[in-house]
Amino acid sequence: MKKIDKRIKDMYEVFHNHLIIFYSSISLLFFFFVFLIYFRAHWGYLGTTEDHTKSLSPKDVIKYPLSEKFADSIKDSAEILSQNANLIIGIVTAFGIVFTLLFQLIESKKQNFRTNFFEYLKIHRENIQQIETRGKRGHDAFIDILNELNYVYTNFPSNTNSYQAYRLEWSYLFVFFGLGRTSTPIVREYIQKKYPSFNNEVDQVINYLTDLKSKYTDHNFSSKINVLGYTFSVRERNSEHNLKCILDGHQSDLGHYYRHLYQTITYIDEFPTLYFFERYSYAKNIRAQFSNHSIALFIINAYSPLGNIWINGKLIEKYHLIKNLPVSLLIPFGKDVRKDFPNIEFEM
Known part of the structure; x- marks a missing residue:
């Protein structure tokens, strides 16, 4: 399939700009039509094997003069061609006009497609730069989200049935929607709808991950220790993942980003003249x-x-x-x- 597509691509690049395919085809059809008329005019002479054989016989050269018959056939062909010349030219011209109009229409559609595509591409790049999480933007934000996902996936409660069946899918859903006053009911309803056989352990997983999230609610990674009756705040840092405020959700950024990405690819895939x-x-x-x-x-x-x-x-x-x-x-x-x-x- 790739080889066939490559050949089509090579042919398209060679012939596309100057319409060589069309005019070559018309020329071939025109000459075919001319020779068809010519052979039809000669059919009685060239199609009869016996007469043709006699005309080539040295004994009957005078009786069957090839040059005279050939001259007569040429004369007849010339008359037929002269009578139909205007018709032939008219047909070729009409085909040329129709094809040119169709070609211009297709090119106009492709130009509109290119204009829209590069506008889609511009918006796609802007969407990347608008993604922000924990002070990071653009492609750095994707690194941060993937690290957060890896942390949730690694710490997913292993004493649940969903651990083996849907561990990655659930981890991504929790990272995507987040856990909070408004987001927790959304993610709970979504999981219960998509995975009805695991309804009993949804709340178990949510409670576990909510406790995990509470460890990262302080932006300074501070924890409190008690020494001799005094409480001190000690600054900590997660050196492995460098995470802050996990499970706050990224649906506002990622949802818009993936919807537009899908729209762009389907626009390319469904465009008819490409x-x-x-x-x-x-x-x-x-x-x-x-x-x-x-x-x-x-x-x-x-x-x-x-x-x-x-x-x-x-x-x-x-x-x-x-x-x-x-x-x-x-x-x-x-x-x-x-x-x-x-x-x-x-x-x-």
Whole structure:
């Protein structure tokens, strides 16, 4: 499939600009039509094997003069062509006008697509820069969110059935929605709806993670110790993850970011006048905006029920959106993308 698509791409690049395909085809059809008329005029002479054989016989050269018959056939063909010349020219001109108008219409649509696409790309870049968490923005924010996810995933309560079945999915949902007065009921309802067989342990997991969150409510990582009846605040720092205020939720940033990303890719995928290699080329422009950590978080989002439309719709495999993903980033989360996406040739 890749070889066929590459050949189509090469042909398209060679012939597209000057309409050589169209005019070459018209020329071939025109000459075919001319020769068709010519042979029809000669059919009685050239189509009769016996007469043709006699005309080539040395004994009957005078009786069957080839040159005279050939001259007569040429004369007849010339008369037929002269009578139909205007018709032929009119047909070729009409086809040329129709094809040119269709080509201009297609090019106009493609130009509108390019204008809209680069506007989508601009908004996509702005969305990346607007993502902020714990004082970090843009691609640095993705690193921070992935570290938070790794911490929640690592500390997920192991005494639950969901630990083995949906550990990563639930961890991502808690990081995405967060835990708090308004967000906890949302994430609880969402999990109970998506995973009805685990309703009994949802509150157990929420209570555990709420206690985990309380350890990071102080921005200065301060903890209190008692010495000889006096209370002192000691400043601490999580050297492994450098986290503050975990499980506050990132749905306002990530939700908008992923919705717009999906809209952009589907806009490319569903545009009718693009060849596949053109769609793939535009998708590569989007893929080039990913950093290592943002693409890792993207595929984790696709594994979750929030973004599984990326996998179910075959968009990831179709455009190799995670081709540049460092595979090692997902190993701590128990995911092997090489097995899940065998058709993608990962670069790292």
